Amino acid sequence: MGEIKLMKGNEALSEAMIRAGCDAYFGYPITPQSEVLEYLAREATNRTGMVILQAESEVAAINMIYGAAGCGKRVMTTSSSPGISLMQEGLSYIASAELPCVLANVNRGGPGLGTIQPAQGDYNQAVKGGGHGDYQLLVLAPCSVQEMVDFVKLGFELAEKYRGPVMILTDGAIGQMMEKVELFDQMPRKTDVPDWATTGRKKGQDRTYITSLFIEPEVMEKVNLKLQAKYKQMRETEVRYQTLNLDDAEYIFTGYGLGARICMKAMEIGREKGYKIGMIRPITLFPFPVDLYASIAPKVKAILDVELNAGQMVQDVILSTMGKTRVEFYGRMGGIIPEPEEILEYFEKQIIGGAK
Amino acid sequence: MTEEIIFAGFGGQGVLSMGQMLAYAGMIENKEVCWMPSYGPEMRGGTANCITIISDKMISSPIISRFDTAVALNQPSVDKFESRVKPGGTIIYDSTNILTPPTRTDITIYAVPGSEEANNLKNLKVLNMIILGAFVQARKTVEPATVMKALTSVLPERYHHLLPINQKAFEVGMSHIHN
CATH class of the missing domain: 3.40.50.970 (Thiamin diphosphate (ThDP)-binding fold, Pyr/PP domains)
Incomplete structure (x- = not known):
């Protein structure tokens, strides 16, 4: 250790x-x-x-x-x-x-x-x-x-x-x-x-040469x-991710970095209230865990993506799930940090309450 | 066991070090710990606060808005955080400085005359150790001896002559809690 x-x-x-x-x-x-x-x-x-x-x-x-x-x-x-x-x-x-x-x-x-x-x-x-x-x-x-x-x-x-x-x-x-x-x-x-x-x-070796200039289009394409x-x-x-509680999950919370930590707390509070929430946290943002989202999408009622921005990673979640499940987004901007309770409140209002 | 705490007061009162010391003590006791300071303009003279979480299991969010315990060293902190204590939770406040005490009846409230005791000890800087002593006695989150061990590790050796006064302050704080 x-x-x-x-x-x-x-x-x-x-x-x-x-x-x-x-x-x-x-x-x-x-x-x-x-x-x-x-x-x-x-x-x-x-x-x-x-x-x-x-x-x-x-x-x-x-x-x-x-x-x-x-x-x-x-x-x-x-x-x-x-x-x-x-x-x-x-x-x-x-x-x-x-x-x-x-x-x-x-x-x-x-x-x-x-x-x-x-x-x-x-x-x-x-x-x-x-x-x-x-x-x-x-x-x-x-x-x-x-x-x-x-x-x-x-x-x-x-x-x-x-x-x-x-x-x-x-x-x-x-x-x-x-x-x-x-x-x-x-x-x-x-x-x-x-x-x-x-x-x-070095003696008997070619010159090493580092550049980002390749004038010939054929070379540049190569x-x-x-x-x-x-x-x-x-x-x-190289795709890396963390998942929590996927086995019985009806809903998925997703986010990365700090957003994911806050989501985990929201998931904990939600589970205490009886909602079957699982969690996906991409660790590599590129390469993005496309296959994981694609395989989980048909099995769940909705995915709630939470970020400290206007909705950026959520675009990759939408692309990965290909319309196979509902994807909702909640975010705060400008240095405001969403609280776990407000995430759950949004979830209850928009996803549970507003179920299609 | 998970204890979610907010320490709050004026910048310079040692609010951030209180939380840090508790986190360090939690680490010595092999617990999961997280310490999240407020940073930015408020650090420079205004109000300062930090969230400290001590737990037996993995800690989810480092940033939370409801607390098991609020430790308040000034009036704005009581005003801001009283409503954010979970029902059944605890407030510990410096009753020398705070003239409008918390009023909730569904939480345990401890008034500790911290600044007055610091004055008695002729060292105003030990206010945070007095209040931390009260916190540890009230909440039993970590063993008192571990906090002193943490302080010994955190404090650079050239300040080790201050350990006895801090130990004394810590004990004075503990003596104000009867539970």
Whole structure:
């Protein structure tokens, strides 16, 4: 058993970064994730020699990630919504150049500069591609401080397996709250670099070259086909989710991250009142658990999707269920967090009371 | 057993550390714990609160609106959270500071003259330990000894000379609850 600690989500994420043998972190402070840079500045370099650099902006940070990842280093950055928006161009380049890296978005309320309170308004940006071109991020959505730790390690594994950017999509509440976590043991820093890394031409070898510029359409299409083949493989092998009480479920509550935690409480209160409610929590938002929703849809009377936004993941739920069940949505926006009781109230009014 | 608690008061009264200490103690006793602070502008001088949940089983939502116990260190906190205590629940409040006490009859109400006792101890900063002592005695969520163990772990060593006064404050708080 690993070391047990009481930690804030942001601190746990940072500690996991150090323990995963991350070589460098480039970032720019923004609430509600400023603890990441603070924690790393205090802890990281002395312990593993990891490079911690506060960039002059998020645009610079993501391009430092691009450069360091191109040298075959294990690198990560974090930010919150407005900062993540600034990184979108870089992410598109990194996806095109096929470089592994992990980034975390500690989502706050938007649009615009918005508010520092937790929100989930960046689902579409993370899952549907906030930058230009046909690329995908592999998106992991932690719902606990423990998963903030676990998904950093998993994120690096997946980023390196698929040679592409992985996003941890979390939010201000999970970043700020404290829970008990079990930490994995310190992993060594990587010493070998992949053969594609630009670390200088070795004798008798070709030059390594990293770019996202492919002027010839025929070449560009080939790059695209290769990316799409990777995304297909992710859809086939990397779908992750959690389910609760599906066996006797007549209704399903669904949500991701913090939204899912609140749904679980609403489900508990609902079950005490006699409603047979089950729960689906996607852990990978891309790839989305399409088959799970498709198979559960004909067996239940309705699915209630709850998010801290205007209804973004619900579009994927609707696509996955293909009209085989009723899909309802409840959400709050702008940093307001829905209470478990109000979710159940909506469920009773719209789904139980308003049954077709 | 699941205990859902809100600690609330002015920023600077040590409200967030109270909840954190309880969560830490719960962790030492191998319980599931969750601590959710209010953060943002209200942290800078206004009202501050945190939700602490201690449970034998997995904790679902870290953010809740009904509480088993509300611990209030100022008037706005009583006004805001009295109605959010579950029937049969508990309010513990600092009766030195709070002039309009809670009035509900379906909950247990403990008035603890925390600020007055802190004044007697000649250290106003131990108010939170006094009230935490009262909480632990009233609710028995964790063992009193575990809280002191938690404080010893959380407090940097250079402040360990403050442990005795905190221990004393904690015991004074406990002595105000007769259940």
